[in-house]
Amino acid sequence: MIRLPFRLTPRSAIELAVALLLAFVGLVLILGTTDEYKAGKAFNLAMDSYSAGIFEDVYDALEDAMRAKPDYSAPREVYAKLLVDEAYAHPAKFAEARGVFQAIERRQRAAQGTCSLPVLIGLAVTDLETVRASNPTPQALRAAVQEARGRLEAALAAYPNSGDVHVNLATVALLENDLPRCRAELDKVVEVGNISPDALQHYCNLQGLAALGEGQLGAAVTEFGKVQEFRPDWEVPQLNLGAAYARMLLAPDLAPRAAEQAVAALRNILARVKKAKAPLYARICQALGTYYVRQDLPADALLRFAAAEEAGELPWQCRFNQAIAHYLNAMAARRRTPEAFAAPAAEMALALNNPEAGPRDKFLAACLLGTMEGECGRRTQAITHFQRAADAAAPLASDPFVKAVLPTVHMSLATLYYESGELAKVAEQLERAKDAPDELAKKKLAAFAKLLENAPRISQFEAKLEPLFTEHDLAVSATLAVPASPKPLSAENVALRLIETVSNTAKPLPFLLNGSSLYAVALNPPEGKYRVELALTDAFGARDKATSELFEIDRDPPRAVDCSPAEGATVTSLSSIAFRLEDSMSAVDLESLRVMLRYPPGSPLASRVLVSGGKYQFASADGSVARNSAATTNVRAPLPADKLLKGEYRVTVHVRDSRGKARDIEWAFVLNP
Amino acid sequence: MPMSPRDILSSVVFYLGVTVVTVLLLRFGTQYGLEKVAQDFTRMEPRLERGGHLFVNKWARLPQDLEYEDIIMYRRPLWKRASYQYEFARVVGKPGDVVELIGSKLWRAERREGKLEPRQPVTEPFLNPRDRPADFSAVLVPRNTVLVMFDSRNHREPLRDLLIPVRAIRGRVIR
Numbered sequence: 001m002i003r004l005p006f007r008l009t010p011r012s013a014i015e016l017a018v019a020l021l022l023a024f025v026g027l028v029l030i031l032g033t034t035d036e037y038k039a040g041k042a043f044n045l046a047m048d049s050y051s052a053g054i055f056e057d058v059y060d061a062l063e064d065a066m067r068a069k070p071d072y073s074a075p076r077e078v079y080a081k082l083l084v085d086e087a088y089a090h091p092a093k094f095a096e097a098r099g100v101f102q103a104i105e106r107r108q109r110a111a112q113g114t115c116s117l118p119v120l121i122g123l124a125v126t127d128l129e130t131v132r133a134s135n136p137t138p139q140a141l142r143a144a145v146q147e148a149r150g151r152l153e154a155a156l157a158a159y160p161n162s163g164d165v166h167v168n169l170a171t172v173a174l175l176e177n178d179l180p181r182c183r184a185e186l187d188k189v190v191e192v193g194n195i196s197p198d199a200l201q202h203y204c205n206l207q208g209l210a211a212l213g214e215g216q217l218g219a220a221v222t223e224f225g226k227v228q229e230f231r232p233d234w235e236v237p238q239l240n241l242g243a244a245y246a247r248m249l250l251a252p253d254l255a256p257r258a259a260e261q262a263v264a265a266l267r268n269i270l271a272r273v274k275k276a277k278a279p280l281y282a283r284i285c286q287a288l289g290t291y292y293v294r295q296d297l298p299a300d301a302l303l304r305f306a307a308a309e310e311a312g313e314l315p316w317q318c319r320f321n322q323a324i325a326h327y328l329n330a331m332a333a334r335r336r337t338p339e340a341f342a343a344p345a346a347e348m349a350l351a352l353n354n355p356e357a358g359p360r361d362k363f364l365a366a367c368l369l370g371t372m373e374g375e376c377g378r379r380t381q382a383i384t385h386f387q388r389a390a391d392a393a394a395p396l397a398s399d400p401f402v403k404a405v406l407p408t409v410h411m412s413l414a415t416l417y418y419e420s421g422e423l424a425k426v427a428e429q430l431e432r433a434k435d436a437p438d439e440l441a442k443k444k445l446a447a448f449a450k451l452l453e454n455a456p457r458i459s460q461f462e463a464k465l466e467p468l469f470t471e472h473d474l475a476v477s478a479t480l481a482v483p484a485s486p487k488p489l490s491a492e493n494v495a496l497r498l499i500e501t502v503s504n505t506a507k508p509l510p511f512l513l514n515g516s517s518l519y520a521v522a523l524n525p526p527e528g529k530y531r532v533e534l535a536l537t538d539a540f541g542a543r544d545k546a547t548s549e550l551f552e553i554d555r556d557p558p559r560a561v562d563c564s565p566a567e568g569a570t571v572t573s574l575s576s577i578a579f580r581l582e583d584s585m586s587a588v589d590l591e592s593l594r595v596m597l598r599y600p601p602g603s604p605l606a607s608r609v610l611v612s613g614g615k616y617q618f619a620s621a622d623g624s625v626a627r628n629s630a631a632t633t634n635v636r637a638p639l640p641a642d643k644l645l646k647g648e649y650r651v652t653v654h655v656r657d658s659r660g661k662a663r664d665i666e667w668a669f670v671l672n673p
Numbered sequence: 674m675p676m677s678p679r680d681i682l683s684s685v686v687f688y689l690g691v692t693v694v695t696v697l698l699l700r701f702g703t704q705y706g707l708e709k710v711a712q713d714f715t716r717m718e719p720r721l722e723r724g725g726h727l728f729v730n731k732w733a734r735l736p737q738d739l740e741y742e743d744i745i746m747y748r749r750p751l752w753k754r755a756s757y758q759y760e761f762a763r764v765v766g767k768p769g770d771v772v773e774l775i776g777s778k779l780w781r782a783e784r785r786e787g788k789l790e791p792r793q794p795v796t797e798p799f800l801n802p803r804d805r806p807a808d809f810s811a812v813l814v815p816r817n818t819v820l821v822m823f824d825s826r827n828h829r830e831p832l833r834d835l836l837i838p839v840r841a842i843r844g845r846v847i848r
Contacts, residue, residue, distance in 0.1 A: 230836075
């Protein structure tokens with residue numbers, strides 16, 4: 001019998017019994033939940049440490065939670081997830097994580113008959129990643145992806161409202177390169193709306209990748225930027241963002257402002273990935289280099305290509321772009337020498353023969369080779385390359401770049417043909433170049449065509465007789481222009497002839513060219529009627545012609561021929577004096593004709609004027625010549641009826657030609673009746 | 674001395690009264706609390722003044738207890754259970770909603786009974802119209818989380834700071 005040291009009233013006894021009963025129940029409850037409490041507290045601590053990123057504490061707390069309550073699944077699931085996160089840096093840990101997940105699965109299936117969603121997803125992920133980490137063959141990888149898909153679809157059947165499963169299915173679809181399926185899974189995430197905070201960043205990352213695959217670079221950049229906002233320490237979105245910006249930068253229709261933003265962003269990313277030695281570094285450098293080439297900043301481009309080259313071997317496209325940068329750099333520095341062009345030309349030649357190079361690349365390579373050869377003065381090679389470019393452009397007719405550049409190629413060909421004198425091909429190339437879409441090119445083309453249309457021109461042509469060294473020298477001067485000709489004016493373009501019109505003979509006249517001025521002198525040409533003819537011909541065969549007035553070179557005054565009586569003759573009778581007046585160049589001025597007959601000494605008269613002022617002074621005995629009748633060139637001057645003594649008679653004729661050149665002709669004969 | 678029925682009844686009434694009063698006090702004390710806004714917290718001005726006191730319903734912590742535009746109190750840092758400070762922000766998105774900020778204007782597609790409604794612009798008269806926070810594209814609010822924004826939006830916090838997990842929420846401010 002227990003004896004209590006105090007007395008209890010019935011009321012106190014009831015109260016004490018109730019209190020003891022409650023205390024016992026409370027003790028049982030407290031003791032029964034200690035493990036749960038400890039495990040829960042440790043798990044909370046683990047989750048807080050996980051959120052804070054203090055992973056050492058996470059592991060410790062999780063171990064405490066698992067030790068406190070071994071059948072508590074949550075800490076084991078988190079532990080396995082941590083292993084998965086760690087395994088992305090150390091792929092060997094995927095197998096360990098898979099082992100943990102398998103153990104949890106067995107435990108859960110044994111206890112509940114089902115398995116939690118994180119475990120199902122974890123098993124699918126670790127299975128796939130374990131295979132991926134072992135450098136599998138494409139077939140093995142496809143099989144692993146297929147298996148992961150099967151596991152995830154089974155998980156989806158068990159948990160149909162889970163957005164996390166759709167996120168993982170989207171990842172699998174991306175691994176299968178099935179972009180529409182990936183997009184469909186991502187849409188289902190929004191449709192379901194149930195996603196864990198941890199999966200949200202992966203969801204946004206996948207959105208970005210899907211947008212990148214669909215070519216929506218702006219959307220991709222936005223999504224990757226969002227992922228960075230969610231998790232700034234995650235490297236993957238940075239790399240993806242870098243890849244997105246790199247692709248954006250290489251897009252042909254990028255707005256300048258967007259390009260500037262992309263370059264600024266890439267510079268930031270570049271600094272980070274260089275530190276991390278990520279393979280993306282080389283790719284970003286290549287993209288920046290290519291962008292700078294497009295922006296005509298060859299020096300910057302070369303720096304980037306050099307950095308990319310240091311990070312790894314450049315693909316042929318980058319070597320090609322590097323060669324373009326070298327070319328642009330040489331052009332900008334005005335080093336247009338074969339030495340400066342040697343390296344880029346060699347790379348271009350390789351690209352031309354590279355089977356990986358597309359027709360567009362070959363077109364570009366041929367264009368640049370043509371330009372370089374042209375700059376070095378190797379016209380034939382330049383024509384060959386440009387012709388090759390023109391041929392390569394045929395299948396690329398719809399390409400806007402080729403469409404824009406092709407007229408320039410034809411224009412270059414036209415110029416080269418023009419310079420090499422193959423003028424028939426110039427017009428053909430200009431005709432092909434007429435579709436130039438660029439206003440500047442159109443203007444150049446029009447200027448070229450206009451230049452070709454410009455005919456040669458002779459101005460200020462003058463041919464005149466000038467007493468330079470002799471009294472009858474011929475001076476010719478003219479100003480010549482051959483605007484369409486590719487070469488400067490030369491003697492080949494000029495033909496200067498002196499045409500003698502009487503005999504209709506022509507002979508070339510030597511001339512001197514001083515720039516565009518022509519000067520020629522014919523010293524003392526033979527007597528005759530002349531005309532100077534100047535012909536100017538350009539390289540295209542267009543001509544201009546100038547002809548001078550007719551001018552005469554007349555040195556001799558008229559002369560008397562067929563005189564009767566002839567000089568020194570002895571005649572028995574004398575009734576008239578006859579002769580014929582001739583002037584080789586001009587007409588005889590008959591009005592100036594004066595004929596005088598001097599009688600022999602002893603005659604009653606010393607002389608008689610037979611013709612004066614071109615008129616006969618005496619009529620003839622037979623009446624055929626009347627007194628004061630006009631004389632002609634066939635002069636027959638009757639004598640007066642004077643008694644003519646025997647002796648020597650002298651005839652004096654004074655005559656002028658129409659130019660005023662006068663001559664006195666005199667001859668003598670003897671009369672012996 | 675044996676207890677009379679009257680004594681027993683009076684004891685029962687007494688203990689019941691004490692229990693009811695205790696429960697009511699506990700109930701009130703745990704559900705409502707007087708909290709003070711930190712002196713340096715300016716992001717909810719002028720609605721919440723620095724250093725001001727306000728009542729908080731500490732039982733309203735789950736998304737289903739909260740309404741859009743409710744001001745919630747949560748701890749910052751979000752993961753710390755000790756050495757934290759309280760912050761206040763307005764709920765703009767609940768789990769499953771899709772929220773985006775376009776041209777400083779908030780658009781929200783609400784989820785009702787599991788279905789996503791069409792996107793609608795949100796009228797927020799308490800904002801300073803001069804504020805131009807950086808936009809963000811559509812954000813799907815994850816489960817056990819609410820998306821909040823401050824009334825003062827002269828700049829925008831990163832999205833990770835705007836998604837508040839339920840376990841960090843301390844209650845709803847009673848205005």
